[in-house]
Amino acid sequence: MTGMTSRIMTITAALTAAVASTALLVPAAGAATDTDRHGPGHGPGHGPGHGQRAEPEVFAHRGASGYRPEHTLEAYRLAIAQGADSIEPDLVPTSDGVLVARHENEISGTTDVADHPEFADRRTTKTIDGVAYTGWFTEDFTLTELKTLRAKERLPQVRPGNTAYDGLYEIPTLDEVLTLVRDESRRLGRTIGVAPETKHPTYFDSIGLSLEEPLVRTLHRRGLDHPRDRVVIQSFETGNLRDLDRMTRVPLAQLVDAAGAPYDLVEAGDGRTYADLVTRQGLREISRYADYLAPAKNLVLPRDPVTGATGEPSAVVEDAHRAGLPVVIWTLRAENQFMATNFRVGTDPNAPGDLYAESLAFLDAGVDVLFADHPDVAVAARDAWVRENRPGRGPGRGHGGR
Ligand SMILES: [Ca+2]
Ligand SMILES: [Ca+2]
Numbered sequence: 001m002t003g004m005t006s007r008i009m010t011i012t013a014a015l016t017a018a019v020a021s022t023a024l025l026v027p028a029a030g031a032a033t034d035t036d037r038h039g040p041g042h043g044p045g046h047g048p049g050h051g052q053r054a055e056p057e058v059f060a061h062r063g064a065s066g067y068r069p070e071h072t073l074e075a076y077r078l079a080i081a082q083g084a085d086s087i088e089p090d091l092v093p094t095s096d097g098v099l100v101a102r103h104e105n106e107i108s109g110t111t112d113v114a115d116h117p118e119f120a121d122r123r124t125t126k127t128i129d130g131v132a133y134t135g136w137f138t139e140d141f142t143l144t145e146l147k148t149l150r151a152k153e154r155l156p157q158v159r160p161g162n163t164a165y166d167g168l169y170e171i172p173t174l175d176e177v178l179t180l181v182r183d184e185s186r187r188l189g190r191t192i193g194v195a196p197e198t199k200h201p202t203y204f205d206s207i208g209l210s211l212e213e214p215l216v217r218t219l220h221r222r223g224l225d226h227p228r229d230r231v232v233i234q235s236f237e238t239g240n241l242r243d244l245d246r247m248t249r250v251p252l253a254q255l256v257d258a259a260g261a262p263y264d265l266v267e268a269g270d271g272r273t274y275a276d277l278v279t280r281q282g283l284r285e286i287s288r289y290a291d292y293l294a295p296a297k298n299l300v301l302p303r304d305p306v307t308g309a310t311g312e313p314s315a316v317v318e319d320a321h322r323a324g325l326p327v328v329i330w331t332l333r334a335e336n337q338f339m340a341t342n343f344r345v346g347t348d349p350n351a352p353g354d355l356y357a358e359s360l361a362f363l364d365a366g367v368d369v370l371f372a373d374h375p376d377v378a379v380a381a382r383d384a385w386v387r388e389n390r391p392g393r394g395p396g397r398g399h400g401g402r
Contacts, residue, residue, distance in 0.1 A: 055386055057369045058378045059195050060084035061331050062103060066373035069151040069162060070110065071101040072169035073180055080184045083379035086193030086230060088371070089177045092200075093209040098143040099174040099218065103154070105199065108135035111149040112167060119145070128203050129263040139209055146171050158335055158350050174215070178222050193230030195253070201240035202264045212240055216248045225250055232328075234294055238277075238286075239264035245289040253292035253328055258299055278316050283323040292369070293320040294328040300365055301340070308341035313365040321366065329362055330371035332378055356381045363389075 063075025064082055076087045089101035105128070107113055113122075113136040122141070125134040138146060152166040153159055172180075178194065185192045198211045215233065219225045227249045234253040235241050239262075241252050254277065261273040276282050278295060286293060293316075300317055301310040320327050331338070337349035343358040345351065359370055359381035372378035 056363055056367065056382050057085040057193075058083070058375050058382055059086045059088055059193075059328065059369055059371045060375040061088055061371040061373050062090065063087060064373070064375055065154075066159065066334055067162065069153045069165050069169060071103060071172070072151045072165075073172050073176065074165065074169050076172075076177060076180055077184065079375045080181075080188070080192055082376040083383075084192075084372075084375040085369075086195045086232070087177070087181065088195045088197065088234075089172075089174060090197045090199050091174060091211060091215065092138045093204060093211060093214070094141055094143045094146055095139055096142045097209060097214060099211065099214050100138060100143070100146060101172050101174065101177055102138060103199070105138045106133045106135040107138060107149070107171075110154050111136075111151055111171065113149050116149065128200055130266065139204070139207060143173065158337070174218055175222075178218070178224065182222075191230055193232070194224070195232045195234055197234040197255070198237075198240055198244075200263070201235060201237050202267050212244050212247060216244070216250075219248065219250060227251065232292060237262045237264040238289075239268075242289045251291035252289065253294040254286045254290040255330075256293065256295040256299065258296040278319070280319050280323070283319050283325060287323045287325055291325065292328050293323075293325040294330065294371075297329040297331070297362065300327070300329050300367060301361060303340045310340040310342060310361060317366040326368035327366070328369035328371060329367050332359055332362070332370055332372040332374070334374045334377060360385055 060076070060079030060082070062070035063072065064079040064084070065071075065075055068075035068078055071090060076089075079087050090103045091099045092102050092105040093099055102110060104110070113119055119136060119141075122136050123134070124137070124140070125132055126137060127133075147170055149171060150167045151169045151171060153162040156163050174196065181192050181194055196215060198215065201211055204211050216225070219231060224231050225248055229250065231250045232253050233244055233248070233250055234255050236255040236257065238254065241254060244250075244252055256274045256277050259274065262277075265272050272282075277286060278293070278299060283293065295316055300313055302314055303310055317327050332355060333339075334352045334355045335350050336344040336346070336353040339353045339355075339358055343355070343361075344353040355372075355374055355377040359372070359378045362370060363382065363385045370378045370382065
C-alpha cells in the first residue's frame with residue numbers, strides 16, 4: 001500500500017461515519033494495486049515465514065455491521081468504502097439450495113419475516129447443533145420467497161442508529177455478494193477479498209442441503225478458486241474443512257471458539273474441544289487441512305479474571321505461526337460491552353470504547369487479520385500500525401511506498 005493510499009484511508013475513516021459516501025474513495029483508484037500487496041508468494045503459507053502475513057489485513061465482519069444491518073449489500077458496500085480488505089458473507093441455504101448471506105438460518109432477528117402473515121405457518125422449532133431454536137428458517141423458504149423479506153438491525157438496543165435502515169435491504173445471495181465485490185474491485189482499482197463462512201455444516205448435511213458443493217461450484221464458475229484469489233473459506237467445524245481441502249485450492253480458516261467444541265466432533269463422539277485445537281499438536285493437525293487459524297480474540301489476549309483487562313498475549317499466535325498458520329481474530333466491535341475493560345471509555349455498555357487502541361493491541365500481539373464490525377477504525381489503526389512497524393518487520397516484503 002502506498003503512503004498516499006494510507007492517508008486517503010485514514011482521512012476516509014474519519015469521514016465515513018458522518019458521510020458514508022463511496023465517492024470519497026475515488027482517489028484510491030490507480031493508487032495501490034493488488035500486486036503491491038499480494039503478489040505471488042504472499043498468500044497464506046507462502047508469507048514471510050512462520051505463517052505470518054506480510055501485512056495485516058482487516059476483514060469486515062458481516063459487512064460494516066456496526067453501521068448497517070448485517071449481511072446486506074449496503075453493509076458490504078460501506079465496508080469496502082471504509083477500506084476493508086475483505087468482506088464476510090456467512091452462508092446458509094434456501095429450500096431450493098441457493099446460498100444466501102445470513103449469520104443464522106433462523107431469521108426472526110435479522111429480517112421482517114414475523115410481519116409477513118403469509119409465512120406465519122412456517123414458524124417452527126428446530127434443534128441445531130444440539131440447541132432448540134424457534135422461529136423461521138431459511139431452508140424452509142425458496143429464494144423467491146426469501147427475496148420478499150427485508151433485513152433489519154440485529155442489535156437495535158446496542159445500535160439504534162442502524163434501525164433507520166430497517167426494511168430497506170434484501171437478503172443477498174452469495175452470487176450477488178460476489179458481483180458486488182467484482183464491481184467494487186474494478187471501480188476502486190483494488191482487489192477486494194471475500195471470506196465466506198459455512199454455517200452449521202453438519203446440520204445442513206443432515207437435511208440434504210450440503211453447503212460445500214454449491215459454494216465450490218459458485219467460486220469455480222466465477223473464477224475465484226485459484227489459491228491466489230483473495231478468498232478464504234471459514235468454518236467452526238473440522239470435518240467440512242477437511243472435505244473442502246479435497247474439493248478446492250481456496251485457502252481455508254479453522255474458526256476456534258473460546259469454549260465448547262466443533263459440532264461435527266461432538267456429533268461423532270470425539271472428545272476434542274476447541275481448547276484442544278489450539279494446543280501445539282492441535283495446530284499441527286489443523287495445518288494439514290487449513291491455511292489460517294481464526295480464534296476468538298480472548299484466546300489471543302486473555303482477560304484477567306479479576307480486572308477484565310487484557311495483559312500479555314497467550315502462546316496461540318506464536319504457536320500458530322510456528323505451525324504455518326496466519327492468525328485471524330474475531331470480533332472487534334466499537335461498543336464498550338464487547339471489549340476488555342482496559343479499552344472501555346465510560347460505563348455505558350453501548351457507548352464506543354477505544355477500538356483503535358484495541359486494534360493496535362491485537363496487531364502488537366502478532367495477529368495477521370482483524371475481523372471488525374467497524375472496519376473504518378480497524379483500517380485506520382492498521383494503517384498507522386504498518387507505518388510504525390513495517391521497518392521492524394524485516395526486509396524484502398516487496399511493498400512499495402514505505
Ligand atoms: Ca461469520
Ligand atoms: Ca457437506
